[in-house]
Amino acid sequence: MRSCLAILPSYVRPAIDMHVHPPSGPGKMKAMIAAAQRLGITRIILCALGYRGMVEYPSLENVTRGNEEVYALIARHRGFVYGLTYVNPNHPETLNILEEGLRQPGVVGIKLWVSCRDEMDRLDPVYPVLEFAQAHQVPVLIHSFYRTGGNLSGELSPTDIAHLAQSYPRTSIVMAHLGGQWQRGVRVVRPYPNVSVDFSGSRAYLGSVEHAVSELGAGRVMFGSDASGRSFAGQLAKVIAADIDLADKRRILWDNSARLFFGEEEMHDR
Amino acid sequence: MIVDFCAYVGDWPTYELPYRTADGLLSLMNRCSIGAACVSLAGGMFSFDSREANERLVGAIDGHRDRLWPIGTLDPTVPTWREDLADGLGRLDLAGFRLHPTYHGYSLDAPDILDLAVLLADAGRPLFVALLVDEERFQHPAIRVPDVPIAEIVRLIRQAPATTIVLNSLKAEHALSLLEAGLPLDRVYLDINHMDVPFDGLQVLVKTIGVNRLIFGSQMPFLYPEAALMVVEHSGLSEAEIEAILEHNWKASPVLAGLSVWPS
Numbered sequence: 001m002r003s004c005l006a007i008l009p010s011y012v013r014p015a016i017d018m019h020v021h022p023p024s025g026p027g028k029m030k031a032m033i034a035a036a037q038r039l040g041i042t043r044i045i046l047c048a049l050g051y052r053g054m055v056e057y058p059s060l061e062n063v064t065r066g067n068e069e070v071y072a073l074i075a076r077h078r079g080f081v082y083g084l085t086y087v088n089p090n091h092p093e094t095l096n097i098l099e100e101g102l103r104q105p106g107v108v109g110i111k112l113w114v115s116c117r118d119e120m121d122r123l124d125p126v127y128p129v130l131e132f133a134q135a136h137q138v139p140v141l142i143h144s145f146y147r148t149g150g151n152l153s154g155e156l157s158p159t160d161i162a163h164l165a166q167s168y169p170r171t172s173i174v175m176a177h178l179g180g181q182w183q184r185g186v187r188v189v190r191p192y193p194n195v196s197v198d199f200s201g202s203r204a205y206l207g208s209v210e211h212a213v214s215e216l217g218a219g220r221v222m223f224g225s226d227a228s229g230r231s232f233a234g235q236l237a238k239v240i241a242a243d244i245d246l247a248d249k250r251r252i253l254w255d256n257s258a259r260l261f262f263g264e265e266e267m268h269d270r
Numbered sequence: 271m272i273v274d275f276c277a278y279v280g281d282w283p284t285y286e287l288p289y290r291t292a293d294g295l296l297s298l299m300n301r302c303s304i305g306a307a308c309v310s311l312a313g314g315m316f317s318f319d320s321r322e323a324n325e326r327l328v329g330a331i332d333g334h335r336d337r338l339w340p341i342g343t344l345d346p347t348v349p350t351w352r353e354d355l356a357d358g359l360g361r362l363d364l365a366g367f368r369l370h371p372t373y374h375g376y377s378l379d380a381p382d383i384l385d386l387a388v389l390l391a392d393a394g395r396p397l398f399v400a401l402l403v404d405e406e407r408f409q410h411p412a413i414r415v416p417d418v419p420i421a422e423i424v425r426l427i428r429q430a431p432a433t434t435i436v437l438n439s440l441k442a443e444h445a446l447s448l449l450e451a452g453l454p455l456d457r458v459y460l461d462i463n464h465m466d467v468p469f470d471g472l473q474v475l476v477k478t479i480g481v482n483r484l485i486f487g488s489q490m491p492f493l494y495p496e497a498a499l500m501v502v503e504h505s506g507l508s509e510a511e512i513e514a515i516l517e518h519n520w521k522a523s524p525v526l527a528g529l530s531v532w533p534s
Contacts, residue, residue, distance in 0.1 A: 002503065002516070003302050148408060148410070148411055230466055235497075237496040240496055
């Protein structure tokens with residue numbers, strides 16, 4: 001006897017996974033795409049965290065190589081793979097990197113990870129990135145955590161995200177990972193309608209998606225997996241299992257990402 | 271029948287667990303076609319008195335023992351642990367015991383651990399070891415609990431070859447460590463609830479270690495049980511491999527298979 005989940009619910013297809021990282025190793029990208037497609041995912045949005053490795057403050061070369069890998073994967077898997085341009089905002093070349101990124105076909109936004117503070121622990125390097133995003137009307141996916149034991153040196157917390165959202169109310173921000181400790185993180189960004197959240201990258205905490213929908217509304221919650229670091233199935237299950245309306249599940253799986261990253265108001269590919 | 275080898279019932283100190291009652295668990299199991307679950311008391315790992323915690327466990331699942339199989343709490347570093355073991359196996363008729371070493375604050379290298387393993391083997395009952403419950407980065411600052419070191423697991427398995435050991439919430443990378451250590455794994459079973467790292471973690475593990483050591487566990491109601499199910503069913507494994515993990519492997523163990531006819 002297989003479980004009732006052996007056949008995917010029809011509402012899953014299609015889905016956009018808006019938080020994916022390139023895998024490393026021969027054949028892994030092909031395997032990862034196959035894994036996504038088995039689950040009805042029809043678009044993934046890739047972003048590098050540097051090149052092959054997770055360096056908290058990556059060098060310019062590391063950032064460049066990571067982005068080049070993403071752009072090459074977009075070209076190789078056109079129509080399925082899209083991308084975000086990743087920057088370490090401490091680099092003086094950041095705005096040039098973003099300009100170059102937005103000229104690439106298939107690039108639909110910006111990614112910030114854990115290099116978001118300067119040597120004085122200030123958020124100053126991030127502000128020009130958000131100004132750029134506002135000017136070009138592209139969303140910014142920002143890693144964010146309330147982390148027990150203390151955040152990494154340049155890792156933004158939901159408190160920081162709230163500050164940025166208030167400072168740049170016309171910039172669309174996606175706060176990744178529900179802000180880490182999700183019971184605290186989600187509520188902090190509730191007052192800022194320019195902030196959406198994804199629930200990628202953690203274990204499948206029962207109630208976490210319901211909590212996000214209850215606090216923010218389903219229109220501000222997106223499906224992201226954090227593959228290749230996590231499985232698509234374990235993350236997609238959070239939506240399938242969540243005790244929310246089917247219409248809300250569709251918003252989370254497709255509509256919200258389609259609108260924010262692709263400017264699509266109508267459902268496509270159904 | 272799908273059996274969930276990693277489940278909990280009851281209150282958790284830092285937030286209100288949904289579905290934390292017996293009825294709640296049964297509703298999760300029904301929606302996922304899970305036939306039975308090996309259930310421990312969520313608060314048991316914070317209890318100083320295992321006997322009292324196990325009484326609460328039995329009370330919490332009263333009337334549902336056909337589907338909720340009680341796996342007791344035990345701290346083998348307290349002087350009275352043998353009494354607690356005897357009480358659990360006798361009066362309370364527990365199906366096995368689950369250790370949470372880092373929550374109770376001891377190492378699996380503690381002197382009496384091997385005695386406990388031998389006694390459980392003699393009784394024909396399994397020893398469960400939870401590698402973690404809550405990720406360290408999400409824990410309450412007043413309750414900081416590290417994962418169980420894999421080196422301690424390796425030593426336990428090596429020194430207790432006759433004991434049926436179920437490892438809960440082991441990461442795929444750590445499962446590979448067990449293989450590399452050249453351990454006798456004939457009586458060791460790994461639940462799959464934490465094997466979704468990386469995206470193909472379970473697939474790689476099956477290719478490397480084989481499918482026979484893997485059993486289903488979800489860590490409900492902390493986690494959506496659908497997550498572990500979907501990782502098994504939609505991660506590119508063959509039908510035979512999926513069925514082995516969900517339904518067959520546990521039956522190949524006389525000790526775990528014995529749980530399905532328990533209580534007699």
